[in-house]
Amino acid sequence: MEIAIINPDTLSAIGLKKLLGEISPEFVIRTFADYGSLADDTPDMYTWYFISSQTYVLYNSFFLPRKEKTVILMHGISFNTPSAGNHILNMFLPEKMMKAELTKFFSDSIPLSMLQDEAELSPREIEVLVLVTKGFINKEIADKLNISLTTVITHRKNITEKLGIKSVSGLTMYAVMNGYVEADRI
Template identity: 70%
Template sequence: MENLEIAIIDANTLTCMGLKNLLEKLLSGAIIRTFPDFPAFADDTPDMYTHYFISSQTYILYNPFFLPRKEKTVIMMHGAGTHTFPASNHIVNIFLPEQKLTEELMKFFSDNPENMERLPAEEDLSAREIEVLILIAKGLINKEIAEKLNISLTTVISHRKNITEKLGIKSVSGLTIYAVMNGYISPDRI
């Protein structure tokens, strides 16, 4: 496990210290640095790290950086449940008991990438469904979407139904987070 350089990016000092302590016990010789926020991390040399452990909030805010690096990125989740994160992201539930958390962390450093926990893949959205999703994220209602895309209101409703079924996300806020996290729209365009 030599030559591993790991960045932990989270505003929660205890989370950073605890995860760093666990990783140091598991990975002798690894270099582990903690950062309170993304700007502090960006001031370092971000691409030198083999893994990034980040909070879900950091992922949402800075996904233009992390999305193309998702193989190296591990999102620290606060408990289990339904997630609006893109498929194939690596996740770790930091509310697990120490022994189980240790086992989960080791999966990220095994030679077998199949061991890594990933969120299940959702069905792909069509190009038109992505257009509708972007307009939903921008706050447009069905009638406005129909006018903007020059399609019928019934077609918009059908696309929305397909999107929510494929993604398993029903709320506008959940769809908006999904659109941002998948890079369909940047947070400043919402």
């Protein structure tokens, strides 16, 4: 099994490589400081990609189609973090707990325990979400979609409840991670 770790944090990358090697000596693990180094290699040969959240956002066009093979390395995430079918690993877990999570992940081939099931957004909620991520205020969204201000507020409330995300930055991250908007169009 070929694993690529793409993380500019050298110590985190080395530590993760060590943990993965302890889980299975058969893993072939390569570390890359940035996406460019991975691209210079043979990027499609890897079974799994362990990548920093910044790399995921910046190179979403490469990783989104490989979502099932990508594990996003997050710092201090909680159960309310937008998962949307993404594999997420909390890099602040204690060593024993992280090793247990990784062992379970590879043995069961299921998402890491930090994942949650989320409700589907309606097409209109997705439209509202995209406009929110682009910086439009409620009144502008109402005018743009030709709906009432109250309806926009209701859609935003529903989006927040379904996703468990309250901040605009969190909603933006969710939209990018799910391909609703491209990071360079925000």
